Amino acid sequence: MEELITPFNDYPIEFKELNPDDFEFFNVAEKIIITPNADGYINRELQNAIDLSTKNTVVVNAGVGQGKTYSIIQLVKQYYELEGYVIFIASPYMSLVQQYYDKTKDCGIPEGQIYRYENIGINRGINPEGSKVHILTVNALLGNPGEDALINSQAKRDYINHMVKYCEENNKKAVFIYDEIHDAIHNFKEEYIFTLWKWRNVIHKNLIISATFNEASKIVIKYLANLTEKKIQLIESKRIRIVEKQSELYLHYNNNQYYNYNDENIVNLLKLLIEHEKDIDILSYSKTLADNICKNTHEERSIGNILIQKYSEIQNCTTALDNNQRPDREIPTNRYDPLKCNVGTNFKTGISIEKENHAFIIIMPPKGAKSLFKNNYGVFTDGINAIIQALARQRKKGEIHVILPSPDTIDYSTLPFFSEHDKVEVFKQLYTNGKEVSEDSENLVKYISINNQKNILEDYYNDVYRKNVEEELEFFSTSDIQHTPEIRFPSLERFIITSGEKYLVNK
Template sequence: MQIKEVTPFTDLPINFKELNHSDFENYVFENEDKTIIEPDKQGYISDKLNEVIELYKKDTTIINASVGQGKTTAIIKCIEKYYKSDKNYTIIVATPSKSLVNKYIKDIEEVSNIQNICFDYQCLEALGITDKNFKNYYTKQIQVISIHSLLGNPGKIAVKQSNIKRKYYEGLIEFCKKNNRRVVVIFDEIHEAIDCFQEKFIFNLYKWREVIHKIIISSATYNEASKVVVKYLAELTNKKIKIVESTRCQNVSKLSDLHICFYDQFHIDVKNGFLIDLIEKQIPVSSKIHILSYSKKISKQIFNSKIGTILNNAYGEINLCVSGGNQYVEDKCNIGTTFRTGVNIDDENCSFFIIMPPKLSYMTPKGGMQMGLFSEGIISLIQALARPRKKSNIFVITPSPDKLILIPNKPVDYIAKTSLNYLPFDLENYQLKYYDINEQNRLLKDFYKSEKENISEEIAHVNEKELEIVPKFPDYDIYKLEKGEDYFKQYYDIFGKNLSNYFYWAAWNNQFVNCKLKNIIIVSTIKFEEGSIQEQLSKYYSKTFFNGRASYFTFYSDKDCYIKFRLSLFSNRIKYKHLKKEKYKIIAPYRNTNFEKQIITFIQRIKREFNFNILKLIYPPDGNRMNARNGKFISWKKPFDLAIELNTYLRICMAYSIELMMPFDKLSNQEEHLIRNYQSLYKFKDILLNDYSITNKKGELLLPKDSKIDFKKNDSIELKSIFNTLKENDSVLKSFSFLQKNADEKAIYSFIKKLFFEIKDTTFEESKYSRIISQIELPEKSHYINLIYSMEHPWILQPGYDVDIYSGKSIEES
C-alpha cells in the first residue's frame, strides 16, 4: 500500500447548518439575535451553556453546538438542577434510540450521585406489567423514553402503538395535571429521529400541551427538516424560541489524525489483505481498536474473520454490537453498527476504523438502502467521525472519489494536490460546484416552486371543483420535512449524493471538528508481465518489506512470510499481462495459477538462498545472481520466472510432515490436521507397493492401469478424506489446478501414482500395466520452504545475512 502524507487546506471555515431567527417566521424571540457562545480553552461549552439556558422560562431552547463540546454534559446538569431544586418538575429525556436509554440513565445517576431516580420506558415491555404498576413509575421525576415511543410511532411493522405504552403516557399526563407537575422535555441527538415527526404522530405530542413548561432540543448536525420539527415543538411553548449556537473550531490537544483509505472493490471482502494489513499494523500503537461498519452483515463477518481473531488475540474478548444484540462496551474493542452517534469513545490513543459503503452501493439508484448506516448522508458521517473524544487515529475505508468538489477562491494548487498525480480532477467533467450548507433552504424552495408550478393548472382545477376526495399538494414545511433531505442527497454531492466525494472534499478542506487529515492510503496498481514476474516481485519486496537494516523475512517463518507477502501484494490492484496478449487484466486472488506459483517460488528463493538446484533455473546457468567476467562484476542478472509444480509442493509438505512427532503444542489445530493428513498421504506409497502391485518375470513392479484400479473400501474412503481435508485446510493448494472436490478413485489413483513413482506403460500377460521405473524420493526439506506450519525459531534455518534482491547487495555490505 502507498501512504501519502498530505496537508489539508485551511482557508475555508468549518461549514455547519446555522439556525437563525429568520428560519422561524411568526415565532417569538425575546432577544434580538441568537446567543453565540465560544468554547473554553479545553474546547467545552458546558459551563457557558448552563449559564444561558433559562430553566424556569417557558420556551423552546435550541442548542446548536459542535460534537464533543459538552452539550450532553450541560443537559444532564440542567436535569440535576431541576431534580434538586424543585420536586414539582417531571423531566422527560427523549432519546433517538433504545440503545441510548441505558447510557442516559447511567450518566444521570453518576452526575447526580443518586441511584434509582429514572424511569426506563423499556420496563413497559416486560411481561406482567399492567396499569397497576404505573403509579410507582409516575412518581419518578426523570422519565427516559425514546422519541419514537413518545410520539406514538409504532415502527414499520405495527399499525399502532402498544396499548400499555399509550395508557402509560396518557396516565402520566393526567398525573402531571392533578399534581401541578410542570413537564420539561429534552430532545438530545434529535438529528437521529427526524423521521419520527410525521404529521400523523404530531397529534400525540400535543396531548402534552397543558403540562409542558420547557423544551430543550440539542444536536450538532441540524438539517432543513429539523427546522420544521422545531416549529412543531415550539407550538407547545407559546411559539417562544431561544437559539444558542457555538462556534465550530478544532481543539488541537484532542485532534485525531484522519487517514483516508481508498478501497475500490465493489464489495467489502473481510479477507482482503489490505484491510487485514491495515488493522494489524495499528495493534502495536493502539490502546484499543474499534470498527464501525455501514452494514450489520459486514460487522458479523469481520467479527468472525481473521480480523476478529487478530483483535481477540491482541486485546482479549471483543464485543459485537449490532441492532438486536449487544451495545457498545467501554472496556472492550467493539465491532458493529450501534455506536455511530450518542456514544463517546474515551480511549486515549485508540484506532477507530469506519467502513463506508463500497462502490457497488453507488451503482444502485441513489445508493438505496445499500448505504446502510450512512443512509442519512453527511450527518451520519460527521457523527461517526466524532465518536473518539481523545486524540486517536481515525481510518475511513472508502471508495476513491470520482469527482472533485471545488471551493470558493480555490488555492492555485488545489486541483494538483487533491488529484494525487492520478485522479482526473484537472478535467472539468470531473469537477463539481461548491454549495454552502446554509444555501439549502433557497435551493429546496426553488425546486419546490418549480414542482408546484409544473402542476399549477391541476391544483387550480382541484380548488375550483367540488370533488368528493380532494388531493392536496403539501405546503413547503411539510414538503421540507418529508422530502427535503432526499432532494439534497439526490442532486448534490456535497450534501450526500456521493458520500465519498463529500468526505474527500471535507477532509481536504479541514471540515471536521475532531480530526484533521494526515495521510491518504492507496491500494497501488502493480503491473506484472509474464516472463518478468520474479523481477517485479523482487522490486516490490525491496520497496515494501525492508525497514532499515532488517527485513521482515529474516525473523519470521516461511509460512508467515508467504502469508504476509501475499496479503500485502493483493492489498493492491494486480494487473497481469500474458506473453501473447497486448492488454493487462486485473487478477483476483487464486484466479491466476501461474502468478500464485511465482509467489511461492519467490518466497523459496528468498528464504532458501542456498538451494542451487532452484537458483540455477532462476539464474541460469550457474545460479549466480551476477554476470561476471574474469572474476569481475559486470551486472545483475534478471531472474527467470519459475513456476513450482503441484507434485513438488506436495512432496515438500510430506517431507516436513513425516518426521514430525505429534502432538506438538506449538502448532494450531489446523496445522496438526494438515500434518496428519500429509503423513497419511505418504503412507499410501507403501500401500500401493504392498497391496496393489505385482511383479513380472524380470522382477519389476507393476501397478494397475487407471481404469483397472479397484481400491479396498477403507483405502478408497481414506484417500478421498485425505484429499478433501487437504483442499479445505491447505490454502496454498488453491494456487494449483488440483483434483476436483468430488474426484473419483480412478483420478485420485492416477494422481498419487505419479506423485510417488516414475512409471512407464507396459504389457504383462496380455494386460496393460504401469511399470515402476523408480521411486521418487522426498526432497531434502531444509532446502525448501515450509508452508504448512510455522516453526518456533524460524531464523535457525535462515542464511546469516539478508539480501536486498533489488540491488543484489547484502545488508551487511550496504
C-alpha cells in the same frame, strides 16, 4: 507522525447554522453565541444563557465533543431540585436511554426518582408518579409504533395519558429534553404530532440539542415551539479546534466494487496498525459486512482472523431492530464495550471512544453501494450528519482511518477559497491523493455550502416535484368537486421532513 501544516490549519469550521429568519411567524429572540472554555466545553456559558422559569423552546446548536450530554444532565439536576417540575428526556435510541439513566444517577438524583422506558407496562414496583425524571425514547413519547404495528402498545398509551393527567391534576410543569434530534426526525409524522398536544396544558419548556441540525430539524422545532406559545431561543456555540484532542485523519481510497471480510486493503491496514500496537475499533456502513467480519475469524488473511489473534474476542455491535423496537425491552448485549474490540454498525452516535493509542476504522459505502434509483449506504444513508457524528466518536487524540472510494472530480472554481492559490493547490494534492485527474468531465462535483440546502430543496420542490402536477393542483383548487377520500399535495415543509435529506444524499 508529525502534524501536517497546511493553509487550512486555521480555516473556519463549516456547520449547519440556525437563525431567527428560519422561523418566520415565530417569536424568536436574537441568537445567543457562546464560546467553549479552554478545554472545549460549553456547560457554564450554556447554563447562564437559559432561564429555567421562562416558557419557551430552547434550541442548542453545539459542536460535537463540547460536553452537551454533561450540560443536559446539569439542566436536569437544576429542574429536579425545583418544586413543581417533571422532566422527560427523549432519546432517539435505546442505548442512550441507558446512558442517560447512568449519568442521571451519577449526578446525585436518587434511583427511585428516575423512571425509564423499560418500566412501561412491566410491574417492577416503580410508580411513574413518584419519579421526577423520566427517560424515554422519542418513539414512545410521540406514540410511534414502528413499522410493524398500526398503533403503539396499550401500556405506552396508558403511561402517556396517565402522566398528562397527573401533571394537570397536580399543577406540575413538564420539561422535555430532545437529545440528538437529527436522529429522531422520522418520528415527527403528522399523525404523531397530535400525541404531543396531549401536553398542551402542562408543557413548560422544550430543550432541543444537536451538533448536526438539518433542514428537517427546523420543521420539528416549529412543531414543538407551537406548544410553547411560539417562543424560540437559539443558542449557538462557536466551533473551535482543541489541538490536544484532535486526531489524525487518514483517507484510504479503495475502489473495489464491494468490500468483503477479507478485503486485501483493509487487511493490510489492520496489520500495519497492529504492528504499531494500536487499539482498534471498526465502524461499518453495513450490518452484513460487520457480521461477516465477526463470523469469519478462522480464515487466514481475513479481518476477523487478524482481530481474533490480537484480542481473542470481537464485540459484534450490530442489531436487527427496525426503528429501535425491542419487544421484550431487555437491555441488549450487542452494544459498544469500551474494554473490547468493537466491530459493528450501532455506535456511530451516542458513545464516546476514550481509548489510549486508538485507531478508529470507518468503512464507508463502496462504489457498488450506489445505484440510479436508491442507495445502499447502510448507517450512512442519512448523509453528511451521519458521517460527522461517526468521526466525532473518538474523543481522545488518536487516528481515524476512513475506507472510501476515490472521490469524483470536482469543479475547483466552486470552492469558497478558489482565489487563494496556496489553498487550492494543497486541496488538489490531498483530494486526488497526488494523482492527475482530468477536469474535462461534464459532471464535475460542485462545492455547495451546507447552509444553502434550504434553497436547493425549495428549488427542487417548486421547479420539479410540484411543477410536474401544477395544472392538476390548479384544477383541484378551483373545482367544485368534493373529493372523497381527501386529496392533499404535500406542502414544502412536509416534503422536507419526509424526503429532503434523501434528496440531498442521492444528489
